[in-house]
Amino acid sequence: MQSPRRSTFKNPAEATFFLEDWNQQVEALNGFRYERITVSTSFGNTRIWAANTHLQDAPTMVFFPGARTCGLFWDLDNALQPFRETYRYFLVDVNGQPSLSDGQSPGVKSNDYGMWATELLDGLGLKTTTLAGASLGGLICLKLCLESPERVNKAILINPAGIQSFSTSIRNLYYNLLPMVFPTPGNLNTFLDKAIFCPPNHTVPRAYRQLVSDYLLYALVNHRFRGDYPAPLRKEELHRITTDIYLILGENDPLFPPDTTIRLAEEHILTLQCSQILRQTGHGIETSKEAIDLLYQLVSKTVCSPF
Template sequence: MNPSRVSTFHEPAEASTFLENWNKEVEYLNGFQYKRITVQTSFGHTRVWACNTHLPASKTIVIFPGARTCGLFWDMDNALRPFRNNYRIYITDVNGQPSLSHGHNPAIKTTDYGRWATDVLDGLHIEKTIIAGASLGGLICMKLCLLSPDRVEKAILMNPAGIRPFSFSIRNLYYNLLPIVLPTRSNLARFLDNAIFCPPTHDVPPVYKNLISDYLLYALMQHKFRGDYPEPLRKEELERLTTDIFLIVGAKDLLFPPGGTIRIAKQYIQSLRGISVLPATAHGIETSKEAINLMYDLLENASIPQPA
C-alpha cells in the first residue's frame, strides 16, 4: 500500500469516535438504525450501512456517495424511507474519504474504483444489483460498470462526476474554495446554501443542516486527503458502457453544470436510457427527497423521461 495514497485524520481515534457519534445522531433523528457491515477490499476495510439484509428475495441497491461526504448523507431527513419497505439497501463509505472506511484512495485514472466497488459486492455476496451514485459516486458507478458489467442491473447517476469536467466558473470556485481557505461555520453556510442546496425548494431541516456543517467542518480541519480529484472518463470509456444508465441532474448544480453533462452523455453513452432535470436542485442532489422519490419511481415504474 502506497502511503502517499492514504488519507488520514490528524487524530484517528478521535475521528473514529466523532464519526460513529455523527452517524448515530443521523439515525436517532431519523428514528431508524442501519446494520453495520465491514467488508475487506483491496484498498482496506470498507464500512457499509445496510437495511433489510434478511430479505434475500428483495431488489438490491448499492449506493456510492460523493467526495468529502459519507454514506448517511443519503438519508438526511429519512430521504431513503421509500426504499426501506421492499429493497435491500447497502450504502458505502468510500475508501479515502473522511469516513469510517480505510483511507487508501483508489486512483481515478485506472480501474481502481471499479476494482474496489467489485470487492465491495463480493464482500456483501451480491451477484447482481442496481447501483446509484452522486457526484464522485456517479463516477464510481461508471467504473464498476466498465470493469464488472455483469454485476450491475442498472445504474442511476445523480449529478455525476466523470462525464464533464469540474466547472471553473468564478462563482463555483468562490463558493467551493471559501470554506477550504477559511473553514468557518459562516463560510460553510454560504457554500451549502449556494452550491449544495437551493433554498427553499432543495434544502434540509436546520437540525440536519447543522449536522452536515459539523461533519464538513471536522473533515476540512482534521482530514488530510491524499487522493485524486474527480476527472472525466475518456470518451472511449463512455462509449464502452453497456449497462442501462439513467441520469438525474439538478439544474442549479454549479460543480458539474447539467448542460455539459447531458450533452456528453447523449453523445457518447450508448446505453443511456433516461434523463431527468430537476429545476430547483443544486449539487447535493442526494439530499433532495424529490430526487430520491424520482429514483424510486424510476426503479418501480421506469417513469423517467427518455433522452431526446
Template structure:
C-alpha cells in the same frame, strides 16, 4: 491493486470517536439504526452501512457517495424512505473519503475503483443490483459498469462528477474554495446555500442541516485529504454497457447540467433516460423527488423484467 494516494484522519482514535457520535446523532434523529458491515478489500478496510439487509426477497440498491461526504448523507431527514418502496440498501463508504473506510485509493483515472467496487459486491454476496452514485459516486458506478457490467441491473447517476471537468467559473471556485481556506460553520453554511442546496425548493430540516455543517467542518479540519478528485471520463464512457439513467439539478454549479447531458448522450450508448430537476443544486441525493424518481425507475425495471 496499486495504491496511488493515502488519506487519513489526523488523530484516528479521537476523530473516529467523533464520527461514531455523529452517526449516533443521525440515527436518533431518524429513529432508526443502520446495520454495519466491515470488509477487508484491496484498498484496506471498507465500511458499509445497511438497511433491510435480512430480507433477501427485496430488490438490492448499492449507493456510492460524493466526495467529502458519507453515504449516510442520502438519509438526512429519512431520505431513503423517499424511494417509495422497500429495498435492501447498502451505503458503501468509498475508500479515500472522510469516513470509517481506510484512506487508500487507486489512480483515479485507472479502473481501480471499479475493480474495488466489484470486490465489495462480491464480498457482500450480491450477484446483481441496482447502483446509484452522487458526484464522485457516479464515477464509481461507471467504473463498475466497465469492470463488471453483469453485476448491474441499472445505474443511476445523480449530478455525477465523471461527465465533464469540474467547473472553473469564478462563482463555483469562490464558493468551493471558501470553506477549504477558512473552514468555519459560517463559511460551510454559505457553501451549502450557494452550491449544494437551492432554497426553498431544495433544502433540509434545521436538524439535518446542522448535521451536514458539523460533518463538513469536521472533514475539512480533521481529515488529511490526498484523494484525487473526479475527472471527465470521456472515451472511457464508451465502454459502459449497462442501462444508465442521468438525474441532473439545473442549479448545479460544480458540473453544469447542460454539458453533462450532452456528454452523456454522446458517450454512453446505453443511456436510457435523462431527468432535470428545476431549482435543485449539486446535493441532489438529498432531494426527495429525485429519490422518488429513482424508486419509480426501479419499479418499472423490475416490472419490465417480470414480463419477459
C-alpha cells in the same frame, strides 16, 4: 492497480469517535438503525450501512456518496424511506474519503474504483444489483460498469462526476474554495446555500442542516486528503459502457452543470436511457426528496421521460 495513497485524520481516534457519533445522530433523528458491515478489500476495510439484510429475495440497491461525505448523507431526513419496505440496500463509506472506511484511495485515472466496488459486491454476496451514485459516487458507478458490467442491472447517476470536468467558472471556484481556504462556519454555510442546496426549494430541516455543517467542517479542518480528485472518463471508456444509464440532475448544480453533462452523455454513452433535470436543485441532490422519489420510480418501475 495503482499504489493507493493514504488519506488520514490528524487524530484518528478522535475522528472515529466523531464519525460514529455523527452517524448515530442521523439514525436517532430518523428513528431507524442500520446494520454495520465491514468488507475487506484491496484498499483496506470498507464500512457499509445495510438495511433489510434479512430480505434475501428482495431487490437490492447499492448507494455510493459524493466526495467529503459518507453513506448516511443519502438518508438525511429519512430520504430513503421509500426503499425500506421492500428493498435490501447498502450505503457505502468510500475508502480514502473522511469516513469510517480505511484511508487508502483508489486511483481515478485507472479502474481502481471499479475493482474496489466489485470487491464490495463480492463481500456483500451480490451477484447483480442496481446502483445509485451522487457526484463522486456517479464516477464510481461508471467505473464499476466498466469493470464488472454483468454485475449491474442499471445505474442511476445523480449530478455525477465522471462525465464532464469540474466546472472552472469563477462562481463555482469561489464558493468551493472559500471554505477550503478559510474553513469557518460562515463560509461553509455560504457554500452550502450557493452550491449544495438551493433554498427554499432544495434544503433539509435545521437539525439535519447542522449535521451537514458539522461533518463538512470537521472534514475540512481535520482530514488530510491524499487521493485523486474526480476527473471525467475518457471518451472511449464512456463508449464501452453497456449498462443502462439514467441521469437525475439539479438545475442549479454549479460543480457539474446539467446541460454539459447531458450533452456529453448523449454523445458518448450509447446506453443512456434518459435524463431528467430537477428545477431549483443544487449539487447535493441526494438530499432532495424529490430526487429520491424519482430514483425510486426509476428503480422500481423503469419510468423515465426524457427531458
